[in-house]
Amino acid sequence: MTALLTWQGTLLCRRRTTGELIQxxxxxPLDDADLVEIGIPAERLxxxxxxxxxxxxxxxxxxxxxALAGWSVTRAADGRSxxxxxxxxxxxxxxxxxxxxxxxxxxxxxxxxxxxxxxxETLRAIAANDWVVRSNATRVVAHDIRFTAFCGLKxxxxxxxxxxxxxxxxxxxxxxxxxxxxxxxxxxxxxxxxLVYFTAFGNEAIMRQFALSVRSLVTFGRYEGDIxxxxxxxxxxxxxxxxxxxxxxxxxxxxxxxxRTGFMAARYSxxxxxxxxxxxxxxxxxxxxxxxxxxAPVLRAIACSDRISAxxxxxxxxxxxxxxxxxxxxxxxxxxGSEIGFNSxxxxxxxxxxxxxxxxxxxxxxxxxxxxxxxxxxxDDDQVVANYVSFKLGHFDTMLLAPYVRV
Amino acid sequence: MTALLTWQGTLLCRHRTTGGxxxxxxxxALDDADLVDIGIPAEQMxxxxxxxxxxxxxxxxxxxxxALAGWSVTRAADGRSxxxxxxxxxxxxxxxxxxxxxxxxxxxxxxxxxxxxxxxDALxxxxxxxxxxxxNGARVPPQDIRFSEFCDxRxxxxxxxxxxxxxxxxxxxxxxxxxxxxxxxxxxxxxxxxLVYFAAFGNEAIMRQFALSVRSLVTYGCYDGxxxxxxxxxxxxxxxxxxxxxxxxxxxxxxxxxxRWAFMAARYMxxxxxxxxxxxxxxxxxxxxxxxxxxAPILRAIACSDRMSAxxxxxxxxxxxxxxxxxxxxLDGCxxRSMHGFNSxxxxxxxxxxxxxxxxxxxxxxxxxAALKGxxxxxFADQEVANYVSYKIGRFDTSLLSPYVKxxxxxxxxxxxxxxxxxxxxxxxxxxxxxAMAAYLQALEAYT
Numbered sequence: 001m002t003a004l005l006t007w008q009g010t011l012l013c014r015r016r017t018t019g020e021l022i023q024x025x026x027x028x029p030l031d032d033a034d035l036v037e038i039g040i041p042a043e044r045l046x047x048x049x050x051x052x053x054x055x056x057x058x059x060x061x062x063x064x065x066x067a068l069a070g071w072s073v074t075r076a077a078d079g080r081s082x083x084x085x086x087x088x089x090x091x092x093x094x095x096x097x098x099x100x101x102x103x104x105x106x107x108x109x110x111x112x113x114x115x116x117x118x119x120x121e122t123l124r125a126i127a128a129n130d131w132v133v134r135s136n137a138t139r140v141v142a143h144d145i146r147f148t149a150f151c152g153l154k155x156x157x158x159x160x161x162x163x164x165x166x167x168x169x170x171x172x173x174x175x176x177x178x179x180x181x182x183x184x185x186x187x188x189x190x191x192x193x194x195l196v197y198f199t200a201f202g203n204e205a206i207m208r209q210f211a212l213s214v215r216s217l218v219t220f221g222r223y224e225g226d227i228x229x230x231x232x233x234x235x236x237x238x239x240x241x242x243x244x245x246x247x248x249x250x251x252x253x254x255x256x257x258x259x260r261t262g263f264m265a266a267r268y269s270x271x272x273x274x275x276x277x278x279x280x281x282x283x284x285x286x287x288x289x290x291x292x293x294x295x296a297p298v299l300r301a302i303a304c305s306d307r308i309s310a311x312x313x314x315x316x317x318x319x320x321x322x323x324x325x326x327x328x329x330x331x332x333x334x335x336x337g338s339e340i341g342f343n344s345x346x347x348x349x350x351x352x353x354x355x356x357x358x359x360x361x362x363x364x365x366x367x368x369x370x371x372x373x374x375x376x377x378x379x380d381d382d383q384v385v386a387n388y389v390s391f392k393l394g395h396f397d398t399m400l401l402a403p404y405v406r407v
Numbered sequence: 408m409t410a411l412l413t414w415q416g417t418l419l420c421r422h423r424t425t426g427g428x429x430x431x432x433x434x435x436a437l438d439d440a441d442l443v444d445i446g447i448p449a450e451q452m453x454x455x456x457x458x459x460x461x462x463x464x465x466x467x468x469x470x471x472x473x474a475l476a477g478w479s480v481t482r483a484a485d486g487r488s489x490x491x492x493x494x495x496x497x498x499x500x501x502x503x504x505x506x507x508x509x510x511x512x513x514x515x516x517x518x519x520x521x522x523x524x525x526x527x528d529a530l531x532x533x534x535x536x537x538x539x540x541x542x543n544g545a546r547v548p549p550q551d552i553r554f555s556e557f558c559d560x561r562x563x564x565x566x567x568x569x570x571x572x573x574x575x576x577x578x579x580x581x582x583x584x585x586x587x588x589x590x591x592x593x594x595x596x597x598x599x600x601x602l603v604y605f606a607a608f609g610n611e612a613i614m615r616q617f618a619l620s621v622r623s624l625v626t627y628g629c630y631d632g633x634x635x636x637x638x639x640x641x642x643x644x645x646x647x648x649x650x651x652x653x654x655x656x657x658x659x660x661x662x663x664x665x666x667r668w669a670f671m672a673a674r675y676m677x678x679x680x681x682x683x684x685x686x687x688x689x690x691x692x693x694x695x696x697x698x699x700x701x702x703a704p705i706l707r708a709i710a711c712s713d714r715m716s717a718x719x720x721x722x723x724x725x726x727x728x729x730x731x732x733x734x735x736x737x738l739d740g741c742x743x744r745s746m747h748g749f750n751s752x753x754x755x756x757x758x759x760x761x762x763x764x765x766x767x768x769x770x771x772x773x774x775x776x777a778a779l780k781g782x783x784x785x786x787f788a789d790q791e792v793a794n795y796v797s798y799k800i801g802r803f804d805t806s807l808l809s810p811y812v813k814x815x816x817x818x819x820x821x822x823x824x825x826x827x828x829x830x831x832x833x834x835x836x837x838x839x840x841x842x843a844m845a846a847y848l849q850a851l852e853a854y855t
Contacts, residue, residue, distance in 0.1 A: 051678060051766075053772040055665040055782070079778050162774050171764030178768060178800075183775035184792075185739050186768070186799040255460065262460040269456055332592045343792040361593070362587065363456035368571045368590035370459055371486045379591070392593040 002042040002279070003035045003120055005162065006093035007081070009147030011120075011306035012036045012100065012112060014067045021067065021100040023093055026147050027127045039066045040073065040115065045114035046166055047080055080163035081111030081151070088359060095149070105369060113151055113163055123147070126177070134176075134188040134304045139296070153179075158187060158360040174358045175280045175351045190303045190350075195279035196295075197228040199266040200287050201257050207233065209287040211241040218246055221291030225299075226279070230255040230266045242383045249276070261370065266380045267347065268363040269356050271356035279351070283303075286345035302348035305397060308355050310386070311405035312398040316341040319389060325387035336391060342398045344383040346405050362386050409449040410527050411519040412441045412569060413500035414488070416554030418527075419443045419507065419519060421474045427475065428507035429585070430500055433554050433793055434534055436808045442527075445480075446473045448475035449523035453573055454487055487570035488518030489812075502556075505767045514819035529575050530560070537663035538562060541583075541595040541711045543682055544704075558585070565594060577751045582758045587731050597757075601706045602686035604635040604740050607694045614640065617694040619650040619844045624714065627851060628827070629697030635684070635739040637662040637673045658682070659789065668777060671788035675770040684839055689711075689759070693752035695832060695840050697815065698786070700825040705811045708781050709755035712804060717749035717793070718830075719805040720724035724748070725798060730787040743798055751790040753812050754831050769793050815847065 004012040008022035013033035021210040024033055038045075040061055051057045057084060069371040071091065084262045089102035089254040090110040116121070128149075133155070140156035148154055150163040162381040164183040172178075179187050196217060200210035200219040210229065217223045228251040229238060242250060253273050258267045267284050270276050281302035283295075302309060316324045317340055324355060326343025349355050361386050378384050390396035417430035420440035431440055445452075447468055458464045466489060478498065491498040496509035497517040510517065522530070540563070547563040554560055558569040571590035572815045579585075584596045603624060607617035612810040618635065624630045630649040635658040636645060642659040649657060660680050662674050674691050675684050688709035690702075691782040709716060723731045723749055731748020756762050772792045776785060785791045799805035808828075815831035829847065832842045 042575040047492045047774070047778070049672075049770040050663075050679075050772050052777055053665065053669045053676065054663045055669065057778075164779075169764060169768060169771070170766075180772065180775060183779050184735070184772045184795075186772075186796065188800070221725065244747045257460045258455070265460060269460060272457065328591065339628075357576070360456070360578075361576065363459070364576070365587065367454065367456050367459035368587065369786075372571075373451060375554070385591075388591075389593065393595075 001035075001117045002038045002040060002045065002377065003101040003115045003117075004038060004082075005115055005151060006100075006109045007113075007151060007169060008093060008095060008149045009100070009107050009162075011092070011150055013134075017272045019067075021091070023098045023100060026123050027067070027114050033220035033331060035120075036067045038068055038073075039063055040114075042114045042119070044072070045082055046116075055064070059071055077110040077112060078163060081113045082111060083110050096187060097393075099139055104267065108150065111151075113166065115166060118170065119166050122170065122173065122177075123153070124173060124192070126153070126155075129174075130301050131177075131189040131193045131194040132303050133158065135250035135299075137300045137304055139187070139192060149160055154299070155179075157188060158293075160187075166297055172353075184379070186376075188225055191280050192282055192303055194225040194280050194283065194299045194303065195276065196223060196225065196283045196285065197230065197253075197267075197276075198285060198287050199230045199257075199263065201232050201255075201263040206287060207237075207241055211292070212287050213285065214242060214246055214250065214288050216291045217285075217295070218249075218287075220293060221295040221303060222324070223291070223295055225249075226251060228253055228276070229272075230257075230269070230273075232257060247353045253264075259285070261366075261380060265363065265366050267344075268366070268386075269360045269381065270361055271352050272348075277352045277356075281351065284348040284349070289346070295404075298401065301400055305348065305350050307397040308350070308390075308395055309397040309400040309402075310344055310390075311346055311401045313341050313343045316343075318387065323381070323383060325329070327377075328379060328384060329389040329391060332392075339391070340398070341383075341387045342390070343394060346401055348397075355395075358389055359391055361393070362389050365389065408442075408444045408524045408616070409447060409452070410443060410521055410522045410524075411489075412554075412558060414515050414518045414558060415500055415502060415556045416559060416569075417505070419500070426474075429496070430505045430507060432563040433649045438474060438684040443474045444635075445724065446470055447477050447480065447521075447716070449526070449574065452489055453523075455574070467485075468576040477779075483513065483518040485570060487516060487573075491515050491519060493765050506703065509831075516558065519557075520573065523574060525577060526573050526575050526595075529577060529580060529584070530554075530569075532581060533560075533562075536581075538584075538596040539599045539707055539710050540565065541597055543566050544707050544711060545593040546599060546707070549733050551680070562596065576644065579760075582760055596712045598687050599707070599710050600686050600687055601630075601632040601690065601710070602635060602748065603630060603632065603690045603692065603702075604637065604674075604677060604683075605692060606637040606662075606664075606670065606696050606704070608639045608662075608670040608673070609831065610837060612841045613694055614648055614757055615841040616643075616831075616837070616844055618698050619841065619848055620692065620698070621649055621653055621657065623848055623851075624702070625656075627700060629701040629703065630698070632656075634657065635660055635677075635680070635683070636654035637664075637676065639664055666782065668782040668788060672770065674751075675766045675773070676761050677756075677791065678766055684759045684763075687758040689756040691756070693769055693830060693832070695830065695844065697817075697829045697831065697851075698827065699829055699847075699851055700827040702811075702827050705755070707829055708807055709757055712755070712757050712807055713761075714807075715757070715765065715802055715806040716807040717797075718720055718752055718753055718803040718808045719747050720750050725794065730790060732791040732798070735791055735795040736798060739795070739799075741798060746796045746798070747805070748804060749797070750812075751793045753808055753828060754793075754806075755808055762802075765800065766797065768794045768800075772796065815843065819850065 013024045050059045059075040078274040146154045153160045216398040230253045318336035420431045455517045498511045551563045560567045568585045724745035811827040815829040816833045834843045
């Protein structure tokens with residue numbers, strides 16, 4: 001399936017009732033028309049690095065079947081689009097119109113950009129999500145994303161010519177996307193679909209802390225995204241603790257933690273919850289946390305980061321403080337020098353695709369140490385193990401969250 | 408399919424002719440026996456983080472089909488293995504034997520560790536490769552990898568109890584593997600299967616440089632791994648340039664590069680060769696490179712790195728030197744301050760699973776730029792774009808390779824200061840460069 005993007009950022013379609021060729025917006029539900037399939041694989045029509053190695057972007061193909069059967073395909077003057085020609089007439093997408101007709105010349109309107117099914121899905125998903133521009137942490141909301149003339153993709157103030165993007169670099173999709181303005185300037189955009197999650201187990205005081213924390217999050221924290229809680233309580237019990245307007249936003253993740261060790265460890269089991277993989281960023285906060293200012297800057301910074309973050313505990317040197325893993329580090333022969341540990345009560349996780357591994361490693365070592373440790377040892381405390389894993393694998397950023405978190 | 412590892416590091420199998428239970432080693436061809444499948448998913452029997460949260464590792468299951476039908480499964484005393492019991496008898500893997508018996512008690516020999524197919528495959532593949540210990544750069548050849556008593560996996564001098572590893576962390580497999588000594592001490596292993604590759608196109612002088620470079624690589628570079636060349640020459644033409652003993656190790660990757668622009672850009676196409684994804688590390692070198700010392704330390708450092716690497720050019724500030732992308736950086740409003748650029752004639756790539764996207768991004772920008780501004784618009788071709796991409800997304804390490812790479816200006820052999828890689832870009836003219844390389848190699852031969 002290879003679809004065609006018109007020069008004005010619409011998709012070439014065929015009206016279901018009349019069979020005529022028309023244009024439809026990329027994010028149209030297509031309830032009266034079908035995408036036109038050119039019947040030639042996109043990779044044969046798109047220009048790749050191999051074309052450049054050969055210094056040859058020429059095309060001369062014939063469409064054999066479908067709505068465009070009989071049309072000839074040649075490379076357009078822009079070096080990326082194609083022209084469709086039959087009997088000396090070129091297919092043409094009329095400007096500010098949904099009409100497709102023929103013209104006797106090939107200028108801008110006669111260029112069509114071949115898109116693979118993956119390209120189309122990507123374009124639709126771009127337009128359906130909020131994004132953060134990595135270079136300046138600006139948020140671009142979904143309704144500020146538009147497809148415009150000259151194969152333009154506008155993300156807020158940023159404009160990209162799709163002719164220089166396809167096939168897309170999907171190596172970090174759906175969380176990150178690299179786009180090239182002017183064909184070469186690198187811009188990275190990070191999907192913004194935040195989740196703030198808690199773990200709340202056990203007695204009433206803990207559950208009261210949770211309710212107060214959620215209240216502060218949505219009021220002073222001005223947070224409008226999803227919230228999750230891993231808990232041993234039922235959804236009904238959790239709902240009863242929250243104001244009615246918060247309830248629909250709070251997802252309850254049943255977790256069978258049994259005792260204090262399990263309660264503390266539960267935060268690292270977030271990768272086991274499949275829905276959590278859809279979010280970027282994820283912010284874990286202990287229930288004894290009050291949000292007293294807009295948390296959007298914190299979330300944007302986490303979304304754009306390449307590392308998990310946790311706030312520095314300046315009074316806890318890794319070399320000597322047991323609560324941040326000094327004992328494990330000493331026994332493993334590590335020399336942390338003057339490095340300082342972090343508090344694991346606040347964790348910023350950019351996304352789980354990239355960062356589930358260290359979380360699972362922390363979980364694995366806690367599980368092993370719980371069985372193997374000497375009586376009275378803290379070798380299976382979550383913060384001890386998290387600091388050890390961070391030191392060994394170099395994954396945690398202790399500066400990003402530190403300005404925002406206070407005791 | 409869930410297999411069972413015996414306490415002495417063998418796999419529980421069923422003899423094909425007698426039907427009896429036997430033990431077979433991990434690297435056994437299994438030509439007379441089949442792995443026993445207990446018929447219960449491994450994740451039901453392995454201890455995971457969820458067990459820890461529940462503080463519950465107990466098991467009480469019943470095998471309903473297969474070679475172990477009728478046996479009951481309970482958790483062994485070590486908290487990780489299982490015991491198999493029927494009529495008061497426990498399945499037992501006899502020490503230093505291939506026999507399986509049943510006994511009325513449960514101790515070490517009666518413990519079996521459930522392994523998923525992914526675990527079994529990974530453990531077998533582990534023995535099929537050479538590995539590097541990331542913490543100290545030590546090499547562990549396949550013959551130093553053994554499975555032994557108490558579910559022990561030995562990688563050279565390091566020992567890991569598999570009961571604290573399964574399910575294995577395969578997030579970076581097959582290139583990296585994290586194992587836990589004593590159940591918690593993190594050790595990372597990096598697979599060592601190196602590839603050195605070149606891009607050599609066009610005239611005779613370039614091809615002569617390539618042949619000299621390969622000769623130095625396998626002699627003074629002491630390199631015994633695979634070599635590849637992206638080229639417009641046929642395999643027969645390439646073979647004719649190399650000594651007979653080098654030929655089987657050199658893969659010829661035909662590449663339709665048309666002009667100087669394409670010759671320079673070809674190095675970024677390595678990810679298009681499917682076999683290249685099997686290597687770790689990959690080292691790209693320009694054809695005008697002589698290896699004058701063992702390159703194993705370089706390759707080991709690249710294999711253990713998280714980033715691509717290229718040698719710093721101390722005389723090329725990113726802010727002002729066009730050769731390292733200053734033009735692009737200025738146009739994009741970047742401020743690299745006192746940072747220096749790198750020379751893209753030597754590129755260390757840990758593996759393609761992690762780094763192909765960066766190479767592809769460089770290639771895309773090179774191609775877009777050529778289409779928009781002309782193939783001659785970037786005087787220093789790929790190097791400008793590679794430096795720009797590295798600056799923008801922070802991917803290249805310029806300190807790792809720098810101690811090993813020097814610019815070749817003349818042909819005198821340093822008495823005791825050979826670095827490993829001598830890049831003769833300082834000599835002007837292809838023919839002159841080939842002559843300088845030949846003279847250096849000759850001097851090297853005379854010296855040693």
